[in-house]
Amino acid sequence: MSNLVKYFSLKEIKKSLVITLWFMVLTFPIMVIKVNTIENTVIWRWGYLAIIAIGSFILSTLWRYMMERKSLQAGKESKISLQQKLREMGEKNPRLKRGALAAVVVLVVAYPFATSMYQTGIMTTALMYVVLGLGLNIVVGLGGLLHLGYAAFYAVGAYTYALLHVHFGIGFWVSLPIGAGLATILGILLAIPVLRLRGDYLAIVTLGFGEIVRIILENWNDFSYGPSGIANIPRPTLFGIHFKLQQATIFIYFIMVALVVFTIFIVRRLENSRMGRTWIAMREDEIASQSMGIDITKTKVTTFAIGAFWAGMIGVVFAAKTTFINPASFTLWESIIILCIVVIGGMGSIFGVVVGAGILILLPEYLRAFSQYRMLLFGAILVLMMVFRPGGIVTNVRKVYRIDKEKTGEAE
Amino acid sequence: MVPILETKNLTMDFGGLRAVDNINFHINEGEIVALIGPNGAGKTTFFNCITGVYKPTGGDIFIAPDGTHSERINGLKPNIVTEKGLARTFQNIRLFQNMTVLENVMIGRHCRLSAGILGAILRTKATLAEEKKVVDDSYEILEEIGLTKFANEFAKNLPYGAQRRLEIARAMATDPFLLLLDEPAAGMNPQETKELDEMILHIRKNKKISILLIEHDMSLVMSVSEKIFVVDYGKLIAEGTPDEIKKNPEVIKAYLGDETDA
Amino acid sequence: MDLSYFFELFLGGMTRGSIYALIALGYTMVYGIIKLINFAHGEIYMIGAFTALIISSVLGFTGMNSILILVISGVLAIFFSSAYGVTMEKIAYKPLREAPRLSALISAIGMSMFLQNYVLLAQTPDFLPFPTLIPDFKFLKPIEKILNSTQLVILVTTAVVMILLTILIKFTRTGKAMRATSQDAKMAQLLGININRVITITFIIGSATAAIGGVLISSHTGQLNYYIGFIAGIKAFVAAVLGGIGSIPGAVLGSFVLGWTESFGTGYISSDYEDVFAFIFLLVILIFRPSGILGRSQNDKV
Numbered sequence: 001m002s003n004l005v006k007y008f009s010l011k012e013i014k015k016s017l018v019i020t021l022w023f024m025v026l027t028f029p030i031m032v033i034k035v036n037t038i039e040n041t042v043i044w045r046w047g048y049l050a051i052i053a054i055g056s057f058i059l060s061t062l063w064r065y066m067m068e069r070k071s072l073q074a075g076k077e078s079k080i081s082l083q084q085k086l087r088e089m090g091e092k093n094p095r096l097k098r099g100a101l102a103a104v105v106v107l108v109v110a111y112p113f114a115t116s117m118y119q120t121g122i123m124t125t126a127l128m129y130v131v132l133g134l135g136l137n138i139v140v141g142l143g144g145l146l147h148l149g150y151a152a153f154y155a156v157g158a159y160t161y162a163l164l165h166v167h168f169g170i171g172f173w174v175s176l177p178i179g180a181g182l183a184t185i186l187g188i189l190l191a192i193p194v195l196r197l198r199g200d201y202l203a204i205v206t207l208g209f210g211e212i213v214r215i216i217l218e219n220w221n222d223f224s225y226g227p228s229g230i231a232n233i234p235r236p237t238l239f240g241i242h243f244k245l246q247q248a249t250i251f252i253y254f255i256m257v258a259l260v261v262f263t264i265f266i267v268r269r270l271e272n273s274r275m276g277r278t279w280i281a282m283r284e285d286e287i288a289s290q291s292m293g294i295d296i297t298k299t300k301v302t303t304f305a306i307g308a309f310w311a312g313m314i315g316v317v318f319a320a321k322t323t324f325i326n327p328a329s330f331t332l333w334e335s336i337i338i339l340c341i342v343v344i345g346g347m348g349s350i351f352g353v354v355v356g357a358g359i360l361i362l363l364p365e366y367l368r369a370f371s372q373y374r375m376l377l378f379g380a381i382l383v384l385m386m387v388f389r390p391g392g393i394v395t396n397v398r399k400v401y402r403i404d405k406e407k408t409g410e411a412e
Numbered sequence: 413m414v415p416i417l418e419t420k421n422l423t424m425d426f427g428g429l430r431a432v433d434n435i436n437f438h439i440n441e442g443e444i445v446a447l448i449g450p451n452g453a454g455k456t457t458f459f460n461c462i463t464g465v466y467k468p469t470g471g472d473i474f475i476a477p478d479g480t481h482s483e484r485i486n487g488l489k490p491n492i493v494t495e496k497g498l499a500r501t502f503q504n505i506r507l508f509q510n511m512t513v514l515e516n517v518m519i520g521r522h523c524r525l526s527a528g529i530l531g532a533i534l535r536t537k538a539t540l541a542e543e544k545k546v547v548d549d550s551y552e553i554l555e556e557i558g559l560t561k562f563a564n565e566f567a568k569n570l571p572y573g574a575q576r577r578l579e580i581a582r583a584m585a586t587d588p589f590l591l592l593l594d595e596p597a598a599g600m601n602p603q604e605t606k607e608l609d610e611m612i613l614h615i616r617k618n619k620k621i622s623i624l625l626i627e628h629d630m631s632l633v634m635s636v637s638e639k640i641f642v643v644d645y646g647k648l649i650a651e652g653t654p655d656e657i658k659k660n661p662e663v664i665k666a667y668l669g670d671e672t673d674a
Numbered sequence: 675m676d677l678s679y680f681f682e683l684f685l686g687g688m689t690r691g692s693i694y695a696l697i698a699l700g701y702t703m704v705y706g707i708i709k710l711i712n713f714a715h716g717e718i719y720m721i722g723a724f725t726a727l728i729i730s731s732v733l734g735f736t737g738m739n740s741i742l743i744l745v746i747s748g749v750l751a752i753f754f755s756s757a758y759g760v761t762m763e764k765i766a767y768k769p770l771r772e773a774p775r776l777s778a779l780i781s782a783i784g785m786s787m788f789l790q791n792y793v794l795l796a797q798t799p800d801f802l803p804f805p806t807l808i809p810d811f812k813f814l815k816p817i818e819k820i821l822n823s824t825q826l827v828i829l830v831t832t833a834v835v836m837i838l839l840t841i842l843i844k845f846t847r848t849g850k851a852m853r854a855t856s857q858d859a860k861m862a863q864l865l866g867i868n869i870n871r872v873i874t875i876t877f878i879i880g881s882a883t884a885a886i887g888g889v890l891i892s893s894h895t896g897q898l899n900y901y902i903g904f905i906a907g908i909k910a911f912v913a914a915v916l917g918g919i920g921s922i923p924g925a926v927l928g929s930f931v932l933g934w935t936e937s938f939g940t941g942y943i944s945s946d947y948e949d950v951f952a953f954i955f956l957l958v959i960l961i962f963r964p965s966g967i968l969g970r971s972q973n974d975k976v
């Protein structure tokens with residue numbers, strides 16, 4: 001921190017002032033003048049100019065400080081990730097680890113009984129985003145494929161349940177695997193045309209794909225009931241028992257807890273498997289991985305398919321939770337929020353996605369006053385994250401294989 | 413005996429530029445052969461054509477892993493070529509930077525393994541055994557190449573010379589019958605180059621792998637290779653033993669034109 | 675077949691195409707220089723249109739001549755859009771020049787979200803009517819249904835911009851530096867070309883043409899909100915890819931092709947799926963000719 005002092009030298013202050021002036025000019029029309037061409041009014045908001053001035057002065061100083069720190073740290077791998085620290089702590093002290101685990105279990109079980117229905121509902125939403133994040137993390141974080149149409153698979157799951165219910169009266173539990181399966185198939189269908197595309201084209205094409213699915217849902221009234229959507233979708237039952245609203249809320253919460261555990265279990269096993277390694281190799285270098293004998297086609301298809309699986313599954317839960325769906329729930333912004341969870345939490349890291357979903361979904365709920373700034377802040381955070389901490393909050397650590405020379409090769 | 417790798421009139425055009433021009437090349441089992449020539453002569457492009465990274469615009473490539481039955485491999489995908497037993501390194505190092513050294517080698521083993529998605533999820537006995545074996549095998553390769561102390565480091569954190577060696581380790585993990593090394597000594601100091609020299613000979617002897625080598629370091633080329641092919645402007649201008657090549661006037665002319673590379 | 679309807683659609687498509695072209699130029703030029711899809715480029719276009727709206731509303735109270743208002747607000751729109759473009763580059767892209775492409779792309783998406791919500795919060799989420807600043811030309815009266823004054827202004831302005839840009843790129847030192855940089859940035863730097871300057875100029879030009887597009891289209895449709903940049907931006911990007919990203923004539927050609935496709939598609943097939951045409955077009959092109967209509971196919975150097 002001591003070298004922050006040098007930013008108060010005359011030269012640096014001058015720099016900051018120039019930048020401040022620039023931002024005052026830059027933001028002048030949009031920040032200061034508010035027009036309403038319907039009522040023909042113009043409001044001048046000079047106060048905003050002062051806010052911009054003070055804000056940009058502080059931020060520009062901070063920006064240069066952070067930039068310098070970043071360039072000083074470049075090359076040095078001094079940052080130990082949060083995940084690594086926790087892991088080491090757990091290894092040193094197995095009892096602490098067990099204790100912490102037990103506390104988490106108790107907390108998770110007690111949560112819906114200790115809090116209100118409203119809180120339970122929010123937490124359920126957060127858990128849904130954990131699974132969505134973990135699914136997209138396979139594609140973006142591990143596979144390195146920027147996918148901007150993920151919400152389409154989510155929609156497939158939701159509409160699968162809704163339509164199966166409307167037409168055939170099929171229930172939640174049967175729809176759950178069908179929704180996940182259909183999303184997986186759609187994932188494969190999408191993967192095939194985009195196989196040859198480079199990263200940036202892939203982003204646009206997946207975005208287009210997501211939009212196409214949404215536009216079809218909006219316009220094909222005979223199939224999807226159009227923009228008005230489908231209502232009265234039943235909540236999940238347990239062996240044929242129908243719950244009252246409050247019980248159902250708690251029940252869905254526990255379904256989500258189970259699904260999160262299930263997802264983490266599967267994803268953990270996959271990411272350190274033969275297949276999981278190919279995903280990461282593809283992210284690191286497509287040409288090199290092909291030259292090392294990896295079938296890139298197959299690898300792309302598996303990341304898309306397995307990523308889509310989770311979205312389809314959660315789509316079914318979403319339909320059951322809200323009992324009403326329409327295309328407005330599956331816009332591009334939905335895809336981008338899930339992307340934010342992955343990126344901000346930490347690409348490639350399961351723990352990171354959990355943290356990311358917690359921050360991005362729960363914080364705005366509790367900081368209602370800020371909720372209108374949510375997307376603005378997400379956007380800013382995405383940029384700052386990429387510039388200053390591209391690994392996310394929780395930088396991923398790779399599995400350490402222990403090679404026991406005596407018995408040779410005991411993988412952890 | 414047929415050559416284990418043979419090209420006939422291999423040609424590669426980029427738009428108007430002919431980077432590889434009707435090259436006839438062959439290497440026999442157990443040989444160490446060097447491919448030399450000034451920068452931009454088309455050596456890397458030659459590698460890329462053989463390994464399926466580029467699809468050659470003309471000519472044929474044959475391999476004969478067992479030394480008897482030859483098979484045409486033009487236009488096969490790189491991963492298939494690797495499965496057939498050709499493995500390569502890259503001139504501009506292309507490691508998986510954010511994977512550990514051990515994992516880099518494990519990726520090399522990938523095409524010799526069979527575990528699928530269900531095996532991974534259920535952790536079947538076969539999968540666990542295979543995983544254990546791949547760790548052991550990869551570690552063994554690291555021992556051979558002398559990289560065990562870095563096993564759990566990220567590849568990007570390795571010193572330059574070690575990165576070059578890891579490229580070789582990763583290629584060897586694919587169980588090739590022919591190893592193609594693209595400027596393995598580039599950027600190495602004399603000590604490292606000497607070690608590399610020994611390593612190449614060791615690989616041939618112990619692993620029964622033939623080696624095709626692109627290299628600018630003439631002392632390395634002359635000391636390890638039995639045969640040298642020289643290309644210039646995409647054309648093969650000479651072939652022969654190191655002694656023959658040293659005396660060849662065409663070669664001397666090509667190199668005098670571009671002395672810095674010699 | 676109704677011929678006048680056909681011409682209406684044809685010129686309508688050409689108008690759309692012109693706007694796409696004005697935006698697509700920014701995508702294709704930036705891509706040519708720094709190999710990045712500037713996701714936030716559509717927002718620059720939106721900010722240009724919004725700036726023009728704000729300035730023209732303020733000037734409207736002075737009772738100034740409407741053509742003068744159009745010129746002043748247009749010029750200021752160009753200035754502010756360029757300023758936003760340059761600032762955006764310095765903050766979100768410059769620090770990531772050496773970073774993996776994925777990082778820069780995500781940064782661009784973040785920038786796009788930020789700018790959209792910035793305008794939404796500072797101004798309004800609602801559609802605002804955009805004043806009619808372009809006068810009605812008398813001589814167009816007979817064919818009004820097929821071509822109105824605004825459309826004519828759009829077509830002419832686009833043509834002028836394209837000609838000026840061609841001259842700039844073909845015949846000036848700056849243009850030469852830009853071409854060299856897009857061929858091989860490292861080499862250009864070694865030869866003494868100031869890459870940072872080239873990048874800044876590229877962002878200025880791209881933003882300026884986008885601003886012109888924004889002002890023109892808002893005059894044409896008569897309304898705007900904070901979201902207009904997004905869809906227009908994506909479509910212009912599709913147009914750039916269609917023509918072959920990195921190629922300026924390609925961007926123009928791709929834009930017209932897309933404009934006509936949409937115009938005829940919605941006119942003769944169905945208007946519900948207007949936005950789908952662009953994406954389907956994109957998919958087909960990328961699968962069968964990934965380098966676009968005029969782009970050169972390329973082997974990545976290994």
Ligand SMILES: Nc1ncnc2c1ncn2[C@@H]1O[C@H](COP(=O)(O)OP(=O)(O)O)[C@@H](O)[C@H]1O
Binds near residue numbers: 452454456974
């Ligand atoms: N993908 C490509 N596209 C266009 N030209 C290429 C490509 N790859 C290589 N070249 C050209 O082919 C020639 C041979 O290059 P290369 O094989 O890398 O030479 P060497 O490895 O012998 O130094 C060079 O002129 C190079 O610019």
Ligand SMILES: [Mg+2]
Binds near residue numbers: 456457503
């Ligand atoms: Mg080379």
